[in-house]
Amino acid sequence: xxxxxxNIWRTNSSGGEFQEYKTEITEGMVVLDAVHQIQAEHANDxxxxxxxxxxxxxxxxxxxxxxxxxxxxxxxxxxxxxxxVTIQPMKAFPVIKDLVTDVSVNYKIKKRIKKFKxxxxxxxxxxxxxxxxxIDRVQEFRKCIECFLCQDVCHxxxxxxxxxxxxxxxxxxxxxxxEMHPLDTEDRTRDLKDGHGIGFCNITKCCTxxxxxxxxxxxxxxxxxxxxVADRFYDPLMKLFRKFSK
Amino acid sequence: xxxxxxxxxxVVVIGxxxxxxxxxxxxxxxxxSVAVICRSLLGKAHTVMAEGGxxxxxxxxxxxxxxxxxxxxxxxxxxxxxxxxxxxxHAKESPLRxxxxxxxxxxxxxxxxxxxxxxxxGGHKYPRLAHVGDRTGLEMIRTLQDYTIHxxxxxxxxxxxISLLKNDGRIxxxxxxxxEKGLFKxxxxxxxxxxxxxxxxxxxxxxxxxxxxxxxxxxxxxxxxSLIDMEFVQFHPTGMVWPPSVRGLLITEGVRGEGGVLxxxxxxxxxxxxxxxxxxxxxxxxxxxxxxxxxxxxNAKRPPELLTRDxxxxxxxxxxxxxxxxxxGGVFLDIAWIKEKISNAPEHIKRKLPSMYHQFxxxxxxxxxxxxxxxxxxxxxIMGGVQVDADSQMTTIPGLFAAGECAAGLHGSNRLGGNSLxxxxxxxxxxxxxxxKYSRETTHGKINEDEIKEISxxxxxxxxxxxxxxxxxxxxxxxxxxxxxxxxxGIVRLENELEEAIKKINALNERIERVSCGGNRGYxxxxxxxxxxKHMITVAxxxxxxxxxxKESRGxxxxxxxxxxxxxxxxxxxxxxxxxxxxxEVKQIPKPKIREDLQQIIDEMK
Ligand SMILES: Cc1cc2nc3c(=O)[nH]c(=O)nc-3n(C[C@H](O)[C@H](O)[C@H](O)COP(=O)(O)OP(=O)(O)OC[C@H]3O[C@@H](n4cnc5c(N)ncnc54)[C@H](O)[C@@H]3O)c2cc1C
Ligand code: SF4
Ligand code: SF4
Ligand code: FES
Numbered sequence: 001x002x003x004x005x006x007n008i009w010r011t012n013s014s015g016g017e018f019q020e021y022k023t024e025i026t027e028g029m030v031v032l033d034a035v036h037q038i039q040a041e042h043a044n045d046x047x048x049x050x051x052x053x054x055x056x057x058x059x060x061x062x063x064x065x066x067x068x069x070x071x072x073x074x075x076x077x078x079x080x081x082x083x084x085v086t087i088q089p090m091k092a093f094p095v096i097k098d099l100v101t102d103v104s105v106n107y108k109i110k111k112r113i114k115k116f117k118x119x120x121x122x123x124x125x126x127x128x129x130x131x132x133x134x135i136d137r138v139q140e141f142r143k144c145i146e147c148f149l150c151q152d153v154c155h156x157x158x159x160x161x162x163x164x165x166x167x168x169x170x171x172x173x174x175x176x177x178x179e180m181h182p183l184d185t186e187d188r189t190r191d192l193k194d195g196h197g198i199g200f201c202n203i204t205k206c207c208t209x210x211x212x213x214x215x216x217x218x219x220x221x222x223x224x225x226x227x228x229v230a231d232r233f234y235d236p237l238m239k240l241f242r243k244f245s246k
Numbered sequence: 247x248x249x250x251x252x253x254x255x256x257v258v259v260i261g262x263x264x265x266x267x268x269x270x271x272x273x274x275x276x277x278x279s280v281a282v283i284c285r286s287l288l289g290k291a292h293t294v295m296a297e298g299g300x301x302x303x304x305x306x307x308x309x310x311x312x313x314x315x316x317x318x319x320x321x322x323x324x325x326x327x328x329x330x331x332x333x334x335x336h337a338k339e340s341p342l343r344x345x346x347x348x349x350x351x352x353x354x355x356x357x358x359x360x361x362x363x364x365x366x367x368g369g370h371k372y373p374r375l376a377h378v379g380d381r382t383g384l385e386m387i388r389t390l391q392d393y394t395i396h397x398x399x400x401x402x403x404x405x406x407x408i409s410l411l412k413n414d415g416r417i418x419x420x421x422x423x424x425x426e427k428g429l430f431k432x433x434x435x436x437x438x439x440x441x442x443x444x445x446x447x448x449x450x451x452x453x454x455x456x457x458x459x460x461x462x463x464x465x466x467x468x469x470x471x472s473l474i475d476m477e478f479v480q481f482h483p484t485g486m487v488w489p490p491s492v493r494g495l496l497i498t499e500g501v502r503g504e505g506g507v508l509x510x511x512x513x514x515x516x517x518x519x520x521x522x523x524x525x526x527x528x529x530x531x532x533x534x535x536x537x538x539x540x541x542x543x544x545n546a547k548r549p550p551e552l553l554t555r556d557x558x559x560x561x562x563x564x565x566x567x568x569x570x571x572x573x574x575g576g577v578f579l580d581i582a583w584i585k586e587k588i589s590n591a592p593e594h595i596k597r598k599l600p601s602m603y604h605q606f607x608x609x610x611x612x613x614x615x616x617x618x619x620x621x622x623x624x625x626x627x628i629m630g631g632v633q634v635d636a637d638s639q640m641t642t643i644p645g646l647f648a649a650g651e652c653a654a655g656l657h658g659s660n661r662l663g664g665n666s667l668x669x670x671x672x673x674x675x676x677x678x679x680x681x682x683k684y685s686r687e688t689t690h691g692k693i694n695e696d697e698i699k700e701i702s703x704x705x706x707x708x709x710x711x712x713x714x715x716x717x718x719x720x721x722x723x724x725x726x727x728x729x730x731x732x733x734x735x736g737i738v739r740l741e742n743e744l745e746e747a748i749k750k751i752n753a754l755n756e757r758i759e760r761v762s763c764g765g766n767r768g769y770x771x772x773x774x775x776x777x778x779x780k781h782m783i784t785v786a787x788x789x790x791x792x793x794x795x796x797k798e799s800r801g802x803x804x805x806x807x808x809x810x811x812x813x814x815x816x817x818x819x820x821x822x823x824x825x826x827x828x829x830x831e832v833k834q835i836p837k838p839k840i841r842e843d844l845q846q847i848i849d850e851m852k
Contacts, residue, residue: 026491040721040725044772052290052295052456057289057290097769098769103287115396116350129361181351
């Protein structure tokens with residue numbers, strides 16, 4: 001079986017650099033397998049974050065040949081033949097060590113989003129009724145594994161570092177899941193506009209393109225949320241209507 | 247404390263899987279101070295991988311279901327070694343816990359009249375598993391996570407506990423390090439809840455995530471707590487077998503629940519060839535009837551593919567051994583065939599089993615709506631673990647609680663699918679409630695400085711050993727352990743192989759004295775593994791010793807040299823404890839008495 005050359009980002013006291021490793025690739029291997037093999041054979045202290053190795057936990061996000069991906073779902077057989085494979089940490093987040101980044105900002109942003117607030121139960125036994133057709137969309141959003149690849153690729157965060165002003169695609173998906181939840185009664189429209197900066201998104205769809213769960217982040221989450229914001233704050237007719245109906 | 251950060255809480259929860267988060271929520275609701283410590287990031291614990299569903303007798307789909315039926319199913323599945331009180335509490339409380347998740351924002355699949363939909367699963371008499379496609383675990387953990395972050399709970403992510411702290415026979419806290427910097431931390435606590443999950447990664451072929459090294463079971467053991475039922479490991483019948491790098495990855499039982507069938511290379515549905523007596527009355531002998539069952543016909547009996555996991559796994563092993571297996575050493579699991587029955591089969595399969603479709607497409611290049619999958623058994627779950635009181639989840643050490651997969655009792659010798667997620671909720675809640683109560687009635691114990699010094703020295707030793715000569719690579723030892731466990735303590739067990747396993751494990755134990763690591767303390771997987779090995783080896787030894795002690799076959803434990811069930815062993819649990827000299831002591835203890843009214847329920851539903 002062939003040996004493949006890897007260029008892996010290693011941090012050191014002066015920042016970091018790519019280091020070369022060679023390892024043997026066997027049938028069906030994914031990039032994370034190769035990283036583990038390198039770790040076991042050559043670099044015990046090579047830092048990599050992973051949990052499930054099944055594309056379910058969203059821990060192993062990195063940039064493979066420049067593309068934001070899950071290492072455990074990227075097959076070696078899909079890499080261009082005869083070329084080295086480059087692996088580096090996600091660019092939009094501070095590096096902790098080697099391939100591991102500090103994604104804690106995402107947990108902070110999420111906490112700022114108003115929590116789920118259900119209407120009173122529909123039935124005396126404390127349960128609710130919801131039609132499957134009414135929850136399909138929300139279930140799409142709830143597939144999110146919080147890999148933060150969409151946050152990584154979004155230029156507002158990646159190039160302009162506006163983490164404080166723009167909540168980012170993951171959190172738009174999260175907000176959409178709450179806003180479109182049939183039981184939810186909270187209103188997050190003003191927050192979307194002000195605190196979470198939905199206006200920063202200019203619908204480039206880069207986030208949608210990298211989502212390993214194939215969530216239609218832009219079309220299904222962000223655009224409908226933008227419409228809600230527009231209806232509320234920018235549509236003069238709606239404004240008038242609201243004034244009178246108060 | 248010199249040099250170490252100390253955090254002080256009433257209740258410290260180790261683990262942020264379903265059990266840990268549910269425990270933390272409950273303890274916080276009781277008004278005590280709570281910390282959750284987890285080795286991974288929040289929301290990424292192994293629970294995220296659960297697929298098929300959470301078992302609760304909501305009776306939304308079949309009104310004949312109730313807690314008594316669920317209770318009886320659980321006891322039968324565990325072949326009556328279960329702690330009946332736990333099985334009772336579990337069956338009674340799981341519907342409440344599932345509905346509560348809905349109130350916290352979970353979005354389960356729906357019935358036509360808008361209630362929570364339930365699906366069939368092995369060993370459950372009626373459709374009982376609330377689910378979200380095949381990503382129920384994700385739904386559960388995200389719901390608990392998003393709820394927890396708005397409660398008064400402090401969360402320490404990527405912190406690993408390496409020892410519990412004790413003084414004068416009671417728990418005083420836990421000791422560990424943060425992954426980022428590798429600095430030691432003391433968690434001073436009145437009560438500690440272990441919710442660290444399972445141990446699949448001590449085997450080579452496993453469905454479990456990185457996190458599942460049995461850490462908490464070993465922490466409890468070394469602190470002096472009793473373990474029970476460690477011989478009962480569940481091998482899930484359907485793991486992926488090809489390609490090699492994904493060997494063991496789970497294929498949810500939901501595939502069979504939706505009508506998937508098992509065939510050997512002759513095309514025969516071999517599950518019809520061996521139906522155990524205990525299940526004869528409720529299992530179909532007719533293919534057509536089996537199909538109708540999966541499609542919700544209440545008068546049909548279930549197909550033999552949905553027999554309990556231990557049995558299905560052994561039937562698959564038999565087919566493979568006798569030369570009727572698939573090309574890569576498994577058997578065939580076919581869901582594509584349902585196109586003979588329903589018109590939009592490919593769409594139906596993709597909607598019902600989205601992650602299975604995805605998983606095979608991405609990782610094996612197989613389209614499950616067109617071709618059969620190749621499957622074989624994989625290490626999946628441990629029924630055994632820390633012995634706990636049924637009501638409070640307190641271990642044999644005052645102030646130490648355990649809940650979730652690391653605790654034992656509910657499942658007896660074999661767990662039914664779906665009964666783990668419900669276990670996490672029911673007993674996670676109870677652990678949180680009783681730990682909070684306990685912490686209210688006590689004060690902080692005193693931290694023993696000598697204990698801290700001893701653990702720190704042990705933890706840092708791998709750095710001191712250098713890499714010369716006899717030094718051992720931690721990853722190599724881990725691989726060796728996984729190979730031995732797979733070979734010698736797997737699905738089919740034998741006295742002499744178990745003896746050999748114990749010898750091999752002891753030899754590994756000596757090797758870890760020489761394990762070394764390079765680099766520095768910051769996010770260093772080599773060092774982390776070096777420390778983890780002790781816990782993995784402890785758990786491996788407990789499994790091997792318990793398996794050697796139980797000279798019969800029951801549930802997840804199959805002894806080729808004692809293939810039958812024995813009445814004598816049906817009355818005991820095997821209990822493992824550290825003796826004063828530090829050796830592993832193995833004892834047979836009488837299983838807890840079954841209350842008369844519960845026994846009556848079992849007898850009535852036989
Ligand atoms: C692929 C798969 C599918 C499954 N599907 C189902 C299903 O459909 N239905 C069902 O009922 N069950 C299912 N199960 C079983 C079920 O998922 C697990 O039993 C359950 O999730 C265990 O939850 P837990 O809370 O006990 O532990 P886990 O979710 O494993 O969490 C353990 C936590 O402890 C932490 N931890 C561990 N050790 C330490 C330490 N030393 N220091 C600090 N933190 C530590 C980890 O970081 C983690 O946060 C499935 C299992 C697998 C493998
Ligand atoms: S569509 Fe919006 S959120 Fe997505 S990457 Fe582009 S700017 Fe960012
Ligand atoms: S929306 Fe998609 S890309 Fe973004 S965090 Fe979730 S799963 Fe990852
Ligand atoms: S390790 Fe879980 S998504 Fe890759």
